[in-house]
Amino acid sequence: MAGTLKRPILIGGISLSFALWLLESLDRSVGEFGEWGVLGLIAVGAGAWWFKQRSPEPLPEIVPETIARSDAERVLEKAKTLLDRLSEESETPCDDLQQRWTQLHDNLDRTDIKLAIVGSKSVGKTALAKVLRQHWLQNNDRVEIDEVPAFFRHDEADNLQDALTADLVVFLIDGDLTDSERQVLQHLRQQRQTVLLAWNKGDRYDRPERDAVLARVRSNVTNLLDEDCVCTVAAAPDAIEVRRHQTDNTVVSRRETPEPEISDLTRILDRQLANRSPIVWGTVYRQARRFKNDVKTRLNAVRRDRALPIITQYQWVAAATAFANPVPALDLLATGAISAQLVLDLGNLYQQRLSLQQAQAAAGTLGGLMVKLGLVELSTQLVSTALKHNPVTFVAGGTVQGLSAAYLTRIAGLSLVEYFEQQDVENPATSVDGERLGSILQSVFNNNQRMTFVKSLVRQGIDRFSAKSPEDVVMG
Numbered sequence: 102m103a104g105t106l107k108r109p110i111l112i113g114g115i116s117l118s119f120a121l122w123l124l125e126s127l128d129r130s131v132g133e134f135g136e137w138g139v140l141g142l143i144a145v146g147a148g149a150w151w152f153k154q155r156s157p158e159p160l161p162e163i164v165p166e167t168i169a170r171s172d173a174e175r176v177l178e179k180a181k182t183l184l185d186r187l188s189e190e191s192e193t194p195c196d197d198l199q200q201r202w203t204q205l206h207d208n209l210d211r212t213d214i215k216l217a218i219v220g221s222k223s224v225g226k227t228a229l230a231k232v233l234r235q236h237w238l239q240n241n242d243r244v245e246i247d248e249v250p251a252f253f254r255h256d257e258a259d260n261l262q263d264a265l266t267a268d269l270v271v272f273l274i275d276g277d278l279t280d281s282e283r284q285v286l287q288h289l290r291q292q293r294q295t296v297l298l299a300w301n302k303g304d305r306y307d308r309p310e311r312d313a314v315l316a317r318v319r320s321n322v323t324n325l326l327d328e329d330c331v332c333t334v335a336a337a338p339d340a341i342e343v344r345r346h347q348t349d350n351t352v353v354s355r356r357e358t359p360e361p362e363i364s365d366l367t368r369i370l371d372r373q374l375a376n377r378s379p380i381v382w383g384t385v386y387r388q389a390r391r392f393k394n395d396v397k398t399r400l401n402a403v404r405r406d407r408a409l410p411i412i413t414q415y416q417w418v419a420a421a422t423a424f425a426n427p428v429p430a431l432d433l434l435a436t437g438a439i440s441a442q443l444v445l446d447l448g449n450l451y452q453q454r455l456s457l458q459q460a461q462a463a464a465g466t467l468g469g470l471m472v473k474l475g476l477v478e479l480s481t482q483l484v485s486t487a488l489k490h491n492p493v494t495f496v497a498g499g500t501v502q503g504l505s506a507a508y509l510t511r512i513a514g515l516s517l518v519e520y521f522e523q524q525d526v527e528n529p530a531t532s533v534d535g536e537r538l539g540s541i542l543q544s545v546f547n548n549n550q551r552m553t554f555v556k557s558l559v560r561q562g563i564d565r566f567s568a569k570s571p572e573d574v575v576m577g
């Protein structure tokens with residue numbers, strides 16, 4: 102890793118001999134900078150405050166209207182590319198992910214169907230599952246029915262995920278569709294989940310009321326579901342009083358429980374299951390997308406582990422530079438030739454194809470944004486406040502500047518890491534989007550203003566500065 106810092110542009114704002122000396126020190130000491138993340142800031146390179154060449158916003162991934170086998174295969178292929186990259190970069194084996202991938206791929210030809218019954222509390226999910234098992238399942242081999250516990254509670258996210266891993270969802274309601282039910286339905290449909298909406302407990306209404314509610318439910322979901330995916334059922338009708346006239350003109354009344362009514366639903370289910378493959382491809386598609394995200398998260402974690410020590414190095418180089426050559430706060434940024442190299446190093450780590458000019462422009466953008474957002478003054482204030490609370494009697498000239506430089510470098514580095522993490526791994530950017538970087542910078546700064554963090558940085562810096570040699574500052 103020591104080799105990562107041997108780059109000529111590092112020399113920018115620092116005297117040549119000092120920079121070379123720093124590089125030498127770093128080469129000898131890289132292993133010792135473990136505890137600080139990130140980065141480095143600073144260059145206001147030749148007036149490049151904003152990138153002229155802005156890359157377009159990354160497009161949100163569009164889910165096709167109907168999922169074909171090729172859609173699922175495409176996502177699986179992308180996931181595989183990512184997985185191969187993770188295997189190359191990770192020191193620990195990724196067998197678990199490899200296995201998951203193989204399983205997902207095999208699933209493309211699956212003919213078993215998992216049907217999930219979802220809905221709010223007490224709508225009749227258990228009753229429906231029971232009656233489907235009794236009266237319908239025996240004619241349908243290779244179908245498994247699961248009840249998903251009620252949504253809309255604290256565990257909603259998990260349950261929703263269960264619903265998405267099913268091939269087919271029967272969404273049960275027992276009255277008008279509520280707003281929260283509609284939102285869940287919408288989410289499922291956005292993921293192209295096959296959903297049948299069944300209105301249960303129809304026995305509690307008389308015919309005209311029943312028709313009116315069903316019409317309202319249908320019109321409420323017209324843009325989400327086809328009309329023939331909505332029906333009524335009565336999974337466990339209430340017992341009713343039945344009066345029978347006897348031949349002797351007497352009337353005998355008895356309570357009887359009507360048979361469940363599920364024929365409208367089973368007709369739709371039979372129709373759907375006649376063509377199982379597209380339903381299964383939809384499931385594999387959703388799972389593959391989720392899998393791909395999991396791989397990306399792992400890859401980002403591996404890269405972050407490698408990025409943090411790099412940022413730490415640059416952080417103390419910036420500190421040593423500003424400490425040895427104290428300048429007014431705003432001029433701190435002039436020491437920032439370092440950050441172009443930081444952009445390049447981190448960009449390489451994230452496999453972004455940035456040229457030297459693009460890295461310089463990005464560094465300039467970072468510096469410009471820091472001035473614009475007032476971060477330079479803020480960091481100086483934070484550091485001065487932290488210093489007041491530090492039990493040191495003598496603060497050497499250049500201490501505030503050095504610590505501010507370290508702090509700003511850290512903020513810049515963390516922002517770059519976050520920026521690169523969000524990049525599309527398959528399509529590395531060839532330029533940096535200044536606007537997006539700016540909003541990331543702001544939020545990273547906001548997240549790193551805590552006094553405990555600043556104080557800890559200050560303590561570390563003071564230990565380094567008190568030795569009064571730049572080498573001690575860099576190497577600790």
Ligand SMILES: Nc1nc2c(ncn2[C@@H]2O[C@H](COP(=O)(O)OP(=O)(O)OP(=O)(O)O)[C@@H](O)[C@H]2O)c(=O)[nH]1
Binds near residue numbers: 222223251302305335
């Ligand atoms: N009238 C009538 N009552 C029903 C019907 N289906 C279910 N119920 C009643 O509704 C209540 C809840 O039924 P369950 O099947 O336990 O509902 P659930 O959705 O599984 O409930 P949770 O798992 O607790 O969320 C029970 O008292 C059922 O008898 C129906 O078609 N008509």
Ligand SMILES: [Mg+2]
Binds near residue numbers: 226227228
């Ligand atoms: Mg239940």
